[in-house]
Amino acid sequence: MKRIFVFFLLVNLAFAANAQKYMTKSGYIGFFSHTSMEDIKGDNNQVAGVLDVSTGDMVLQALVKSFHFEKALMEEHFNENYMESEKFPKASFKGKITNLSSLNLSKNGTYDVTVEGDLTIRDVTKKVSAKGTVEVATGSITANSKFPIVPEDFKIEIPGVVREKIAKNLEVTVTMKYLPL
Amino acid sequence: MKTYVKVVLFFVFFIVVSAILAALYFYNLKHTDMSKAHPDFVITATALLKEFEDNETSASAKYVNKILEVDGIIGSINTAKDNILTISLRTESDLSSVICTFPAVADPSKFRAGDSITLRGECSGFLMDVLLNNCAAVNLKVK
Numbered sequence: 297m298k299r300i301f302v303f304f305l306l307v308n309l310a311f312a313a314n315a316q317k318y319m320t321k322s323g324y325i326g327f328f329s330h331t332s333m334e335d336i337k338g339d340n341n342q343v344a345g346v347l348d349v350s351t352g353d354m355v356l357q358a359l360v361k362s363f364h365f366e367k368a369l370m371e372e373h374f375n376e377n378y379m380e381s382e383k384f385p386k387a388s389f390k391g392k393i394t395n396l397s398s399l400n401l402s403k404n405g406t407y408d409v410t411v412e413g414d415l416t417i418r419d420v421t422k423k424v425s426a427k428g429t430v431e432v433a434t435g436s437i438t439a440n441s442k443f444p445i446v447p448e449d450f451k452i453e454i455p456g457v458v459r460e461k462i463a464k465n466l467e468v469t470v471t472m473k474y475l476p477l
Numbered sequence: 478m479k480t481y482v483k484v485v486l487f488f489v490f491f492i493v494v495s496a497i498l499a500a501l502y503f504y505n506l507k508h509t510d511m512s513k514a515h516p517d518f519v520i521t522a523t524a525l526l527k528e529f530e531d532n533e534t535s536a537s538a539k540y541v542n543k544i545l546e547v548d549g550i551i552g553s554i555n556t557a558k559d560n561i562l563t564i565s566l567r568t569e570s571d572l573s574s575v576i577c578t579f580p581a582v583a584d585p586s587k588f589r590a591g592d593s594i595t596l597r598g599e600c601s602g603f604l605m606d607v608l609l610n611n612c613a614a615v616n617l618k619v620k
Contacts, residue, residue: 321576321605322555341557342576342604342610359602361601362578364578368509
């Protein structure tokens with residue numbers, strides 16, 4: 297039910313009248329875990345997102361299965377043991393740029409923004425707040441952010457034997473290059 | 478040392494070494510090479526999208542994690558950092574397509590909108606589009 301809701305939200309956001317909407321279906325979300333034992337990196341280049349620059353609303357949606365790892369076994373463990381992607385195939389974020397007034401869309405440049413909203417992973421929704429930048433260019437808007445997340449916040453169970461190999465805080469990187477709708 | 482102790486020690490040593498070798502083998506296992514993989518399904522982009530639009534649950538059960546060989550016409554092309562290439566395949570729908578991501582491609586410029594392509598990839602599921610990952614081009618016909 298929730299998935300259908302998020303889908304309609306995306307579609308609604310995309311089609312609501314009189315608004316300046318930007319969209320992408322090939323945005324990037326990656327995460328990075330660094331410990332002295334191992335560095336782990338997962339990349340997803342198939343993130344769908346809509347940004348409404350008149351209100352600052354944004355929705356992002358991604359398939360867990362679209363995260364790609366250098367090692368096939370890591371990808372399998374990520375999907376089967378930690379994220380349970382068959383049970384929880386999608387992750388989403390619905391939020392807002394809170395300092396929209398500092399953004400000048402008529403002038404190309406890079407602006408600092410703060411985004412707040414609900415991040416849903418494994419059907420667990422958590423309020424998050426992150427700082428980032430918005431690059432206004434002719435014909436596109438690129439949103440960038442880096443923020444930490446804690447796997448245990450989303451009921452991801454990491455067995456004791458491998459706990460030392462996975463960082464307590466994972467660094468999440470988001471790069472969304474939106475085009476006007 | 479008694480003979481049976483030696484035998485036991487030898488077996489313990491043998492098991493430990495095999496376990497380490499097996500662990501290293503699995504740890505370094507590569508992703509399936511799609512250009513050589515045998516596809517589980519051969520389908521057109523339009524037909525694939527239609528199955529997901531008609532019933533996402535059953536289409537997901539059928540296709541997710543499977544190797545698909547898909548025929549279609551290239552709609553849009555997007556190159557991200559590290560030459561990761563994402564192309565969309567046109568369908569009858571204006572809103573949705575089949576989006577295919579390739580690992581680092583040496584010459585992304587050989588892909589052009591309008592060309593027909595046959596590619597293989599692993600199906601990840603459906604958002605607003607059907608998503609394929611780890612793709613490789615099997616056949617590219619320039620318009």
